Amino acid sequence: MPERKPDQTRGTIGFFFVILLGLVIGIFIKRVQLGLIIGLALGLLGSSMLKRR
Numbered sequence: 436m437p438e439r440k441p442d443q444t445r446g447t448i449g450f451f452f453v454i455l456l457g458l459v460i461g462i463f464i465k466r467v468q469l470g471l472i473i474g475l476a477l478g479l480l481g482s483s484m485l486k487r488r
Contacts, residue, residue, distance in 0.1 A: 453478040
């Protein structure tokens with residue numbers, strides 16, 4: 436049985452969604468740069484977890 440690979444499009448959409456979520460958090464706490472950093476960190480963490488599956 437061939438091993439299933441994660442869908443690349445789904446991972447990309449998830450990555451950008453988490454970055455946007457971090458941006459919204461940054462706007463909410465009045466520090467957009469911090470929100471972008473949080474979004475990038477969460478996006479990288481989420482995409483690495485998706486690739487591990």
